[in-house]
Amino acid sequence: MNPLIKLLxxxxxxxxxxxxxxxNLTEAEVNRQLDQLKRDRLLLGWRxxxxxxxxDAGLVRAVIEVRITPERGGGFNRLAERISRFDEVESCxxxxxxxxxxxxxxxxxxxxxxxxxxxKLATLEGVLSTATxxxxxxxxxxxxxxxxxxxxxxxxxxxx
Amino acid sequence: MDTARFIARHVVNLPRSxxxxxxEVVSKMQDxxxxxxxxxxxxxxxxxxxxxIYALEKGKTHYTSNLGLVELRRAISRYVEKNFGVSYRxxxxxxxTVGVSEALDIAFRALVNPGDKxxxxxxxxxxxxxxxxxxxxxxxxxxxxxxxxxxxxxxxLAAAWQPGCKLLMLNLxxxxxxxxxxxxxxxxxxxxxxxxxxxxLSDEIYSELTFEGEHVSIASLPSMKExxxxxxxxxxxxxxxxxxxxxxxxPAALIxxxxxxxxxxxMCASIISQEAAIEALQRGEDAMKAMRxxxxxxxxxxxxxxxxIGLKCHLPRGSFYAFPCVAGxxxxxxxxxxxxxxxxxxxxxxxSAFGANGAGFCRACFATGYDRLIEAANRIERHVQRLAAxx
Numbered sequence: 405m406n407p408l409i410k411l412l413x414x415x416x417x418x419x420x421x422x423x424x425x426x427x428n429l430t431e432a433e434v435n436r437q438l439d440q441l442k443r444d445r446l447l448l449g450w451r452x453x454x455x456x457x458x459x460d461a462g463l464v465r466a467v468i469e470v471r472i473t474p475e476r477g478g479g480f481n482r483l484a485e486r487i488s489r490f491d492e493v494e495s496c497x498x499x500x501x502x503x504x505x506x507x508x509x510x511x512x513x514x515x516x517x518x519x520x521x522x523x524k525l526a527t528l529e530g531v532l533s534t535a536t537x538x539x540x541x542x543x544x545x546x547x548x549x550x551x552x553x554x555x556x557x558x559x560x561x562x563x564x
Numbered sequence: 565m566d567t568a569r570f571i572a573r574h575v576v577n578l579p580r581s582x583x584x585x586x587x588e589v590v591s592k593m594q595d596x597x598x599x600x601x602x603x604x605x606x607x608x609x610x611x612x613x614x615x616x617i618y619a620l621e622k623g624k625t626h627y628t629s630n631l632g633l634v635e636l637r638r639a640i641s642r643y644v645e646k647n648f649g650v651s652y653r654x655x656x657x658x659x660x661t662v663g664v665s666e667a668l669d670i671a672f673r674a675l676v677n678p679g680d681k682x683x684x685x686x687x688x689x690x691x692x693x694x695x696x697x698x699x700x701x702x703x704x705x706x707x708x709x710x711x712x713x714x715x716x717x718x719x720x721l722a723a724a725w726q727p728g729c730k731l732l733m734l735n736l737x738x739x740x741x742x743x744x745x746x747x748x749x750x751x752x753x754x755x756x757x758x759x760x761x762x763x764x765l766s767d768e769i770y771s772e773l774t775f776e777g778e779h780v781s782i783a784s785l786p787s788m789k790e791x792x793x794x795x796x797x798x799x800x801x802x803x804x805x806x807x808x809x810x811x812x813x814x815p816a817a818l819i820x821x822x823x824x825x826x827x828x829x830x831m832c833a834s835i836i837s838q839e840a841a842i843e844a845l846q847r848g849e850d851a852m853k854a855m856r857x858x859x860x861x862x863x864x865x866x867x868x869x870x871x872x873i874g875l876k877c878h879l880p881r882g883s884f885y886a887f888p889c890v891a892g893x894x895x896x897x898x899x900x901x902x903x904x905x906x907x908x909x910x911x912x913x914x915x916s917a918f919g920a921n922g923a924g925f926c927r928a929c930f931a932t933g934y935d936r937l938i939e940a941a942n943r944i945e946r947h948v949q950r951l952a953a954x955x
Contacts, residue, residue: 415934422938426865562587562600564690
C-alpha cells in the first residue's frame, strides 16, 4: 500500500506538513500525491466524522433495504447508480442475500426521509420493494466510539 | 527512632533506579511530551480485554495451578514452538509468572548461590543488576557498543568472563538500545556458553518487535535448550503491561526449582490475566502485527530525525527504543536530558540509568503517536541548535 495512504489510515488528522515530516517528503510532494490519489479516485474526499446526537439540528438517518429488478446487460448497476445520486443517499451498497441494495439515507426530519422513500425511491421503475429502518442511536461512527471521553489513562510519564 | 537500621544491608546498599530519580522530576511538570515510557502506547486490543471480562463473568476468580492454567501452558507451548522453533512440554517445562520480572527474580533465587557470578550485557534493563545483587550473586557486566549496533559479541563476553561465572543473562532485542544479534552472533554466544559451561537466562520480551531479519532464540540452537531458560511475556507484543503476565520455559528440573520459589512467594499469576493471555495467543496475532508495523514506521521517522538533528543514532533492529548519542552536544547525558526537559519539556531517559556504559546516550521510546513524535523531534532540534549556538 502507498505509504501516504497507510499514514492517512493510521493517523488521520495530521497536517500535510506533519505528513511530509513523517514520510521524509516535501510538503509540495505530499500535496502532489494527495492530488494524484484524488485524480485516481482512490481518495474520494474528506469529511468530518461528527457525533450528530450533540448537534441540535439533528439528522434523521435510515437504512433502507431495497429489492430491485436486474436488467439485461447492466445488472443492478444502472438503477443503483441512479438511486445513489439522490442527495438524501449517503451510501449505497449491492448486497448478497434477501435484498439487493442497502441504502443509507438521511434528512432533516422523519417526514423528509419518509417522503424520499415513498415518493422517490419506491416509485422508481425496477424497484420492487423497500424496507426502511430508522436509526435510533449511534454507538460508533467510522471507527470512533461515541461515548469514549478523551480520557487521560494515567500512564506513567517515565517507566523502565 | 532510627527505623532505617532495621533494613537489610544488601537492600540499603542497593542503588535507587536512575529512572526513578528522573521520574520524580518529570512527574512534577505539565505538558511534557514523554519519550520516557517503556511500554506500548496502544491499549490492550479489545478482544483480549473482552475475554477477561467474560472470564470474570463466568466466575474465574480462583487460584490456578502453581504452574498456571494448563490451557495457557498448552497455548504457550504451541506459540513458542511455532515462533521460536523450540518445543516445551506444557506439563513440566512451562511456568506462568507475574510478568518476566517475576520469572527473572525466581530464576535468580532458584539458581544463584551467594557469590555465584552472573554475566549480563550492558546497557540493559534496570532490574538485572539489582536482581542479581538481591540474591547475593555477583554481577559481571559485559559492555555492548554503538559500533556493533549494541549487539552482544562473543569477544566482549570472553573479555569480561572470569572464573566462577555460572549464568549469562540475555535480553535481545534489548531495552534500552534496541540492539539484537543475528544468527551468527547468537551461535558464537552459544559456543561460548558451551565452552564455559554457562546456563543462559534469555529474556526475549521484545522478540515479536523485530523489524528486520529473523529473531533467533538461543534456546533453538543445538545443545542449548538444555542449558537455557527462555523468558517471555505478553506486555510488549500484545500491549499488556498492566496485566503482569509472562512465562518461563526450560528443562523440567530448573522449572521445578523455580516453581518451588514461585509457589511460596506468588502461588500463581492472576487468573484473569491468564485467561486474557490465552485469548492473546489464540487470536492476537493480527493486532500484534499491525502494532509492529506502526512501530517500525515510527522508528524509521524518529531515527531519521535524530540523525538529521545531529544526535547520531543507529537503527534499532528490534524493540520500540531509539538510543541516540548526545555526547556531540558536549553535555553529559543526564545534563542533556534535564536541560531538554526544562527548556523544551521533552522527556528522554539518560542512558546511564541503564548502566555505566549507557553514558553519552539517551533512550527515546517511539511507542507514541506521530503528532507527539513530530513535535518532540522539532523541540529536540530546537534545543540542540540552541546548545550549539551557545558553545
